[in-house]
Amino acid sequence: MTTEIQTRKARVLGVEGLIKRFGEHTVVDGVSFHIEAGETYGLLGPNGAGKTTIISMVAGLIPADQGSIELAGFAMTPTTTKAKAHIGLVPQELAIYPCLSARENLLFFGRLQGLSGQDLKKRTGEVLDLLGLGDRAREQTKKFSGGMKRRLNIGIGLLHRPTLLILDEPTVGVDPQSRNSILESVEGLATEGMAVLYTTHYMEEAERLCDRIAIIDEGRIQAEGTRNQLVELTGGVDRIELRGSGNTTATATALRQLPGVQHVDGGGSGLTLTVLNGPGLLAPIVAEAGRMGMTLTSVEIVRPDLESVFLHLTGKALRD
Amino acid sequence: MRSILGIARVEVRRFLRDRSNIFFVFIFPLLLILLLGSQFGANSGQARVALSGGTGTELEKALAGQLEEDGIQVSKAGAEAVRDQLSRGRTDVGIFIHDDDATAYAGGQPAALDVVAASQSAAQAVLQQVRASVQVVSTERRQQSVLESAGVGVPEAVAALEQSRNSVEPPRVEVVDTNDVTQAFQGLGRFDLGAAQQLLLFVFLSSLTGAATLIKARRLGVIARVMAAPVSSWQALAGQALGRFGIAAVQGGYIMIGTAVLFGVDWGDPLLAGLVLVLFCAVCAAAAMVIGAVMDNDGAASGVGVGLGLVLAGLGGSMVPPEFFSDTLQAVSRFTPHRWAYDAFADIQRHNGTLADILPQLGVLAAMALALLALGSFLLQRSLSRAL
Numbered sequence: 001m002t003t004e005i006q007t008r009k010a011r012v013l014g015v016e017g018l019i020k021r022f023g024e025h026t027v028v029d030g031v032s033f034h035i036e037a038g039e040t041y042g043l044l045g046p047n048g049a050g051k052t053t054i055i056s057m058v059a060g061l062i063p064a065d066q067g068s069i070e071l072a073g074f075a076m077t078p079t080t081t082k083a084k085a086h087i088g089l090v091p092q093e094l095a096i097y098p099c100l101s102a103r104e105n106l107l108f109f110g111r112l113q114g115l116s117g118q119d120l121k122k123r124t125g126e127v128l129d130l131l132g133l134g135d136r137a138r139e140q141t142k143k144f145s146g147g148m149k150r151r152l153n154i155g156i157g158l159l160h161r162p163t164l165l166i167l168d169e170p171t172v173g174v175d176p177q178s179r180n181s182i183l184e185s186v187e188g189l190a191t192e193g194m195a196v197l198y199t200t201h202y203m204e205e206a207e208r209l210c211d212r213i214a215i216i217d218e219g220r221i222q223a224e225g226t227r228n229q230l231v232e233l234t235g236g237v238d239r240i241e242l243r244g245s246g247n248t249t250a251t252a253t254a255l256r257q258l259p260g261v262q263h264v265d266g267g268g269s270g271l272t273l274t275v276l277n278g279p280g281l282l283a284p285i286v287a288e289a290g291r292m293g294m295t296l297t298s299v300e301i302v303r304p305d306l307e308s309v310f311l312h313l314t315g316k317a318l319r320d
Numbered sequence: 321m322r323s324i325l326g327i328a329r330v331e332v333r334r335f336l337r338d339r340s341n342i343f344f345v346f347i348f349p350l351l352l353i354l355l356l357g358s359q360f361g362a363n364s365g366q367a368r369v370a371l372s373g374g375t376g377t378e379l380e381k382a383l384a385g386q387l388e389e390d391g392i393q394v395s396k397a398g399a400e401a402v403r404d405q406l407s408r409g410r411t412d413v414g415i416f417i418h419d420d421d422a423t424a425y426a427g428g429q430p431a432a433l434d435v436v437a438a439s440q441s442a443a444q445a446v447l448q449q450v451r452a453s454v455q456v457v458s459t460e461r462r463q464q465s466v467l468e469s470a471g472v473g474v475p476e477a478v479a480a481l482e483q484s485r486n487s488v489e490p491p492r493v494e495v496v497d498t499n500d501v502t503q504a505f506q507g508l509g510r511f512d513l514g515a516a517q518q519l520l521l522f523v524f525l526s527s528l529t530g531a532a533t534l535i536k537a538r539r540l541g542v543i544a545r546v547m548a549a550p551v552s553s554w555q556a557l558a559g560q561a562l563g564r565f566g567i568a569a570v571q572g573g574y575i576m577i578g579t580a581v582l583f584g585v586d587w588g589d590p591l592l593a594g595l596v597l598v599l600f601c602a603v604c605a606a607a608a609m610v611i612g613a614v615m616d617n618d619g620a621a622s623g624v625g626v627g628l629g630l631v632l633a634g635l636g637g638s639m640v641p642p643e644f645f646s647d648t649l650q651a652v653s654r655f656t657p658h659r660w661a662y663d664a665f666a667d668i669q670r671h672n673g674t675l676a677d678i679l680p681q682l683g684v685l686a687a688m689a690l691a692l693l694a695l696g697s698f699l700l701q702r703s704l705s706r707a708l
Contacts, residue, residue, distance in 0.1 A: 056544075059544075059548040060547070060548060061544055061547055061548055078547070078553060079552065079553065081550040081551065081552055082550070084548060084549060084550040084551075085550040087548065089544075089545055089548040091541040091544055091545060092541070093539070093540055093541035094540065094541070095540055095541035095542045095544065095545040096540070096542070097330065097334060097537075097540075097542060098540075099333075099334050099337040099338070100330070100333070100334070100337075104330075104333075108326060108330050109545065109546075109549065111322065111323070111326045112323055112326060112327075112546060112549040112550075112551055113549055113550065114550060116322075140337075156545070
């Protein structure tokens with residue numbers, strides 16, 4: 001009983017049966033999930049899966065057609081302000097004013113979040129230092145590099161110490177160095193007790209950051225759990241990547257006939273196979289490819305990961 | 321309220337930080353008003369006459385004195401300069417005095433004057449005033465000659481005429497122009513009409529082209545971020561509208577004060593003129609919200625803003641005064657906010673109109689602002705879903 005009460009207190013976000021339609025098209029179809037304090041929850045799915053629409057409803061930007069969203073004990077709708085006070089939104093776009101300085105941007109959004117006076121100035125200074133932008137705080141952000149803008153974009157979301165930070169694909173179009181810096185920052189937030197809702201179509205980011213992951217496709221959550229729980233769903237299947245030249249279409253058809261081969265995908269310069277017991281099947285697969293006239297340049301066995309899970313659940317690659 | 325003001329302040333700051341806006345908002349309108357006023361503006365209402373020749377003669381002194389006594393502004397220049405002033409509309413009537421005629425006048429003999437009227441309509445009225453003044457000078461000289469012929473000494477004759485002039489109030493003739501159009505512009509200074517027209521044109525134009533900043537903010541996701549803050553949607557929308565209103569009001573106020581100080585433009589009752597400006601700015605802000613919400617490309621929005629702004633300004637009388645419009649065009653112009661604001665300014669500037677006189681115009685402007693604001697708010701909210 002005690003544990004149950006503690007769990008309820010720790011729940012930051014509860015989403016139940018969310019549905020959103022644009023005209024005839026159902027973009028989000030019965031999505032339910034919850035996030036606890038200090039937890040990083042990932043929505044992993046390809047572009048167009050419905051991630052941004054879910055986030056827009058969670059952030060109160062657009063209304064849901066059906067379902068409910070509860071944030072920090074308050075119902076979230078576009079007209080409520082109490083629930084909105086608990087979120088920090090970091091949109092996929094660089095949602096900052098280019099003609100304002102970093103400091104002016106932070107002050108503006110800080111005021112909207114209810115901060116004022118010395119509290120606002122102090123917190124603005126702290127965030128600027130955290131972002132490493134203290135020495136360029138008074139420069140117009142249009143002069144910033146892409147990485148600096150990304151950091152400021154995240155900093156604005158953190159300014160008021162939200163209960164839930166929503167990050168919508170924050171590393172899109174970011175160089176590897178800045179990307180790593182952003183991921184480290186997000187890892188740090190979870191240790192401070194902040195709940196994070198993170199959307200991405202990068203499997204590696206979801207694996208690295210998220211305590212729990214929802215795999216989403218065509219507006220539905222296909223599976224949800226920890227990384228290991230999701231990988232178990234594949235039933236221990238491996239992925240074999242064949243790279244080379246030749247008639248890949250004919251080779252794919254031949255390989256599908258081999259016992260233990262569940263799925264063959266790709267074409268052109270390579271094939272991706274989902275198989276049971278990859279090491280055991282490697283020799284017959286290579287032989288069959290050779291027999292079909294395919295000249296192999298590389299062969300790789302990939303143990304199950306979220307990409308495999310997505311392939312297993314939806315029958316298509318994550319980046320399709 | 322803090323959120324609304326915060327959003328509005330940022331919108332004004334963004335607008336002013338764009339350097340190209342500084343020229344088009346603050347410098348260009350005043351330059352255009354100066355140019356239009358210099359070339360086409362009506363005179364200040366005082367008749368202007370330029371005298372040439374006969375310098376220091378009795379005829380010149382008598383004529384200049386009588387013209388000034390009759391309320392006419394008199395200047396003296398060479399013949400070439402007077403002809404130049406006439407051709408440029410800088411004087412209404414030119415009078416050329418030849419030496420022979422000056423001598424004849426001094427000797428009590430008949431003298432002739434060359435009088436040339438300028439082409440502007442007001443010149444004909446001034447010409448009538450000049451004729452009246454010349455008639456007075458001629459009569460007095462004739463009277464003096466008669467007295468001298470009767471053996472009265474010159475000083476005594478001059479003194480007797482002076483005494484008779486002071487003892488009798490002469491009948492006064494006022495020239496009234498019966499032309500409707502001329503009457504419509506009576507009471508306007510050189511820059512007054514152009515200032516009102518250009519104020520309406522530029523404030524509306526700047527507001528519409530400023531809608532591009534709203535589109536940029538939407539595209540950047542800043543509007544979405546604002547809507548995700550603990551700010552109600554009406555506060556976010558009110559902040560946006562207030563920002564656009566602030567931009568329009570700053571520009572309009574600047575043009576009003578700038579033209580009053582630099583060109584002596586008479587805006588009439590400042591409170592009433594300010595009220596017209598406030599309501600017109602509200603229409604501008606709301607129209608900008610509609611453009612900013614309905615379009616997704618800021619470059620295209622700027623183009624549409626310029627096009628629409630110029631067309632509405634033209635139809636609303638901000639290019640050619642609506643007094644020159646045909647009946648059909650008069651009716652069409654009533655659909656533009658410019659026309660209602662123009663009429664209100666005309667009442668205040670030319671006829672000392674009161675609040676009651678301009679209430680219909682204010683009512684229409686307020687209704688236009690409310691309708692466009694409601695439409696703009698609805699479209700802006702809908703644009704957030706469209707972005708997904």
